[in-house]
Amino acid sequence: MLDRAASPSLLLIAPTGGGKTLAGFLPTLSGLTEKPRDGLHTLYISPLKALAADIRRNLLVPIEEAGLPIRVEDRTGDTSYTRKRRQRADPPHILLTTPESLALLTSYEDAARTFAGIERIIIDEIHALAESKRGDQLMLALARLQTLAPNLRRVGLSATVEDPDAIARLMSFGDTTTEILHADPGPDPDIRMLRTEETPPWAGGGAAYAIPAVLEQVKQHKTTLIFHNTRAQAEIFFHNLWLANEDGLPIGIHHGSLDRGQREKVEAAMVAGKLRAIVCTGSLDLGIDWGDVDLVIQVGAPKNVKRLVQRIGRANHRYNAPSKALLVPANRFEIVECVAALEAVKAHDLDGEPRGPGPRDVLCQHILIAAASGPFDADALYAEMSAAGPYRGLSRAQFDACLDFCATGGYALRAYDQWKRLQLRPDGLWQLRDPRSATRIRQNVGTIQDTDTLKVRWKGRGGAPLGEIEEGFAASLTKGDTFLIGGQIVRYEGLRELTVEVTRDAHKKPKIATFMGTKFATSTQLSERILRLFQQETWPELPDHTAQWLALQRERSRLPEPGRLLVESFPHDGREQFVAYGFAGRNAMQTLGLLLTKRMEEMGLAPMGFVATDYATLIWGLDSVADPAPLFDVAALEAGLDGWLAGNAVMKRTFRTSATIAGLIERQLGGQRKTGRQATMSSDILYDTLLKYDPDHLLMQITREEAMRGLVDFSRIREMCARVGNRIDHMQLDRVTPLAAPLFLEPGRVPVNGSADQRLLEEEVTRLMSESGLSEVEVTKKTWRVPF
Template sequence: MTDLPAPIARWFDDRGWSIHPHQRAMLERAAAPATLLVAPTGGGKTMAGFLPTLAELARDPRPGLHTLYVSPLKALAADIRRNLTAPVAEMGLPIRIEDRTGDTRATARKRQRADPPHILLTTPESLALLTSYEDAPRIFAGLQRVIVDEIHALAESKRGDQLMLALARLSTLCPDLRRVGLSATVEDPPAIARLLARNPDPCEIITADPGPAPDIAMLATESAPPWYGGGGRYAIAEVLEQVRQHRTTLIFHNTRAQAEIFFHALWLANDDDLPIGIHHGSLSREQRERVEAAMVAGDLRAIVATGSLDLGIDWGDVDLVIQIGAPKNVKRLVQRIGRANHRYNAPSKARLLPANRFEVVECIAALQAVEAGDLDGEPRGPGPRDVLCQQILITACAGPFDADALYAEVTTAGPYAALDRAAFDACMEFCATGGYALRAYDKWQRLLQRPDGLWQLRDPRSAQRIRMNIGTIQDTDTLKVRMRGRNGAPLGEVEEGFAATLTAGDTFLIGGQIVRYENLREMTVVVSRDASATPRIATFMGTKFATSTQLSERILDMLNRDRWPELPHHTAEWLALQREVSVMPRADRLLIESFPHDGRAHTCIYGFAGRNAMQTLGLLVTRRMEVAGLHPLGFVASDYATLIWGLDPVEDPAPLLTGGEMREDLDGWLAQNAVMKRTFKASAVIAGLIERNTPQARKSGRQATFSSDILYDTLLRYDPDHLLMQITREEALRGLVDFGRIDEMFDRIGGRVQHVTLDRISPLAAPLILEIGRVPVVGAGRERLEAEEAARLMAEAGLDFG
């Protein structure tokens, strides 16, 4: 197996190439049950993954599916198909290569089931759907290998859990199936190897030469970054100059909204009419494909993008990456850097542009982490049970099954290796009856046990509805956007909540152009072109990332150095003033500042636990302040601090920050909170309790929320220990409120609180005053304000009701 077949060897020889050592190692280990390859971006890891497949098919080109390639992105699957098809054709190998994603047309999908190609490129969702068909054993007959690309990205989400359950199903259908994982950014290879392997089989790890260090630095700008906000528009001139100096520049943003706003500003400043484009997940497929085709052809000088182009796509001749805003995560930064000079032993070139003053510190910390090779990552807990419930229903769609055999299969998947039988049986019970409180409703009676002990769908017609709702991605509820007219062009999607704020005549950005809102028709936002230069409403929101734990630790370390020669003078002066006026936050204690500002008492808590956790901390502390009679009025949170304002000063913060009692407060607060209902809805959709799509039409977000809210209230009242309620509590603590980061913060400080009372706002707290996303506290403080204002007005009118 280590010798290449003649057509492949000739192809390498004709180009004067030799295979890299890690590619040779993959050939030598082609028969291993599982192999993880960690190789640098541009190091030929995709070819390394496919070489054993090409070699086997060159020797024995039998029909049928031989290799399945799974990618986190539809665009990556399409890109790999393009990049693999050309060399296979040049080698003269009779190998069919096709992709199958949500963008694949129905006729092609039907043909692929009837006559699978040799190599099929797909996503976790499409793979799960394929395994749900009755003819899955025929489709996958002869399958030899599965290649999971960018496995680190899948390992961090429920999509990875879904994929590992699908691989467990494939291994049941194809016992000799071999698994291959590929990634450039793995902080803990043994952990990823355990995830990839079929439990208890081992997984070999191959680590390639990392290659030269990247050329990465801060982008020098004439203006200092603003004190708050994001987007990087203050440096449009400098970014445009970089675009002029390079062949193709990828300009990454953390959110779709920021990408839209920046692209619009870049377009207006583009006096040279350089060809530039925009690419993100909310754009229509047609627009994304046009941009991708232009990138492949080398027709674009710059592309403003989000995570839709993060991963291993090799687009054109990219020779510079610019990251706008702090990356929040070192692995994400490394992935994005690797898009430039995507060649083996060619250093990637990247520049970072902080969006505000504090992000200067975060960007420097991220640069130092990249130089040190210090990748970040949060440990994943056990496989989530809502995904397991979905897998049980997927299995039932494919035909009758034995529960004992399915349990044995599920526990071969890494995330579910420790799943006990009682937890599995609870999921089975939920799928069969809906659980104790819902068993009286036929709607949730989905499985029945036959006299021979096998389980099957109660109504075979329900398979269609289950298939329509397969998947674990829980984006914000969105609506399609189309141009006005009978055959109006699709532009993309916006959040349903954003669409609800629009009135006729409002203008906003999508796909880099300004459009005018006309109306909402049949779940579609209808718009027309608008010639104005500035939109009335900037754009939809997008997702905000939280700074990783490891990056936060580096930031705290940097803040406590004696000097900051690596920082720009404006940022170093700001930090020096903080040290002079107050004290600097430290990792081993919790700094809390109290000071008056604008007639209100302010308290700033520097937890450095990430945005979600600091938001949760604000909710819990203001709740305790209410009980203590301190009359809080509101708070705002960032990745590093929570700022609270109210009527009365906090003189002793320690009672407000007792970790164990805070967890109890959180449980009580969550039960009645909208966060819990939002989490319940997401898990209920994944587990199949709520259908997001039906054969008739897709439900609106409001319809789905309405039905999920009713279900949540019913279960909370009559069956609070229902499986979905247990899952919801676990998911809320782990995800939206990120209480684990708060626990980590309390462990780190060990009860040490440093309270500093100031006579004015501190330098570090000042930007928080300007931060968007303020959360009002409706309570006694606001009531007191209203009563005082009423008394003042009455006195002014000469009235006294005392």
């Protein structure tokens, strides 16, 4: 089926459990059986190491049963150096790998020989790769392979593609087109919200209230996957679940911060059917076939319908068997979000943000990778890279700017030899200035930017590894502090050779390790569904307590509407409160809080702080807002963003990420990894230097583009302002509204240091003067530091 006609590129969209992965491999197995040969025939690309290992296990079964002379191997970051070297010299027929490992393979001088006979590329879960820079990196690597093997065929596989044409364009190379094939979607999933006797809290993300109900579901099923949106939430939930597990059911935990050995042990136990439940994160939500999983539980609002569909597909992972899943909202508002997500799944309405052009920091890294493999012609490399899907719109001027950066470091840095990495030969080819730098380039290949972490081991010589915790969290620990990792409470004993040493401690309440993981924002499409749901007269699909909450909001104020912006003003706790219900996602609403408080400060409204969620921003201060319209002028907001970003930590963090990907900053050097503090110091110095002397440097341009697109998500603020226009519903009220009440319980409050501090100090001075009869000078001396 998948070897049809002359189509050089095919996208197969088939339901989870429909056999699309095996279908992708059938032409390979058939071809190698009919015409046995040596060398690499098919390359399989996976977004997860665990998925590659799982595919290898499943693929070996029919090969071994049929006695086929076909070698299948995987190659990931966990593969030994010896084995990797042998695979380059003597590649297997089928190689299972990740985008990072493929990019590394193309960087060697013998890449042309390694890939000489390759005929087929299979990209599994392509939608997951398309959402990040890993997809851009992969398409550039495939462009290299397409140059080495022009008849190479590509097959993309996915169960959750919201825009097939966009993925098809991403997969295409040059003038070729990608054929799209839709398989029978199969039965709709059996998915509903878990009803509990306990009412969800107003705020929070742990869902501890649902532990008894979740445990009861675990007892009723063979194997249950319990998904969480962050690693910290997974650790906390696992700990609470284990404390309530009076029957001693075998339960495991799996996430990316755990030691590889522990993850593999959990995976092996799952395959063997020895676990009744696995608390996990995105490390298990892609394509892996765990056999006996018959229930998926999503704890916390899914934030994204496509991700939810992918996760629930882990249950009953076989053709024409409906997946079974339960949603567990962590708080009251998430009940509404879960209902909206359920409706979207039933309507087959997937969500996703449109792709922008391929990022230039990835382009710079690929130029260095090409140089590591040998001398190259700039014209040929530009033609190759601009034929890759994400870089179709790449101009020659943009390419040349990236090439100049790789060769010299750019205008402000060209005087320093360490950034002069390429040179032009007399014959017109570009090459590495120092051939030894190829090793350093390879050590730093990749677009995944790990949080700065430290290894955690049991104390003692040869102590077994447990996983990793953030460097910043480790710095906050003192001897005797306890925290959770891998579901165990451990006691911090000290730091030895950049390794956190711990001992067992099961008697204290733990100090929770703050694993970063991935923090998801509610998608635009899901937000729109929530707004439409608000417009119903009644809400029979909601629990009574939630329906009554929304009805009370409508009675006291009003509910947010599509195409309009609800703004509320009311006094509370001696301060004037201002709430904007933008429904633009957490990053955008956080940025909106920063920009609105800046605008309010300029208008003399004395803001004191703000807090943001996915759906609203709450600001408190000394003065009420009479007319909110000027606050939401998009041009003024963007101007304020430019000024705020210039010296902000957000920009410095974004710069460090882009500079690392582009090769300006090396995290790995001589086999040693720089600590997060070392990398931060060097990147901050570079950022400050470029900001002062070369603000239009290529890396500064990239940094602003990335900050606007990612961390601050200004595009969603711009979209919100365009959607709303001047349709702002300003409700001036005398008390807190039901919809605003949970915002007062949200963590992460951001203080604003501005005119409000001075006004409060002056008011305090005046009050003390009237009470004491002291002079203004005397009172000021006594109140130079007033706590508020």
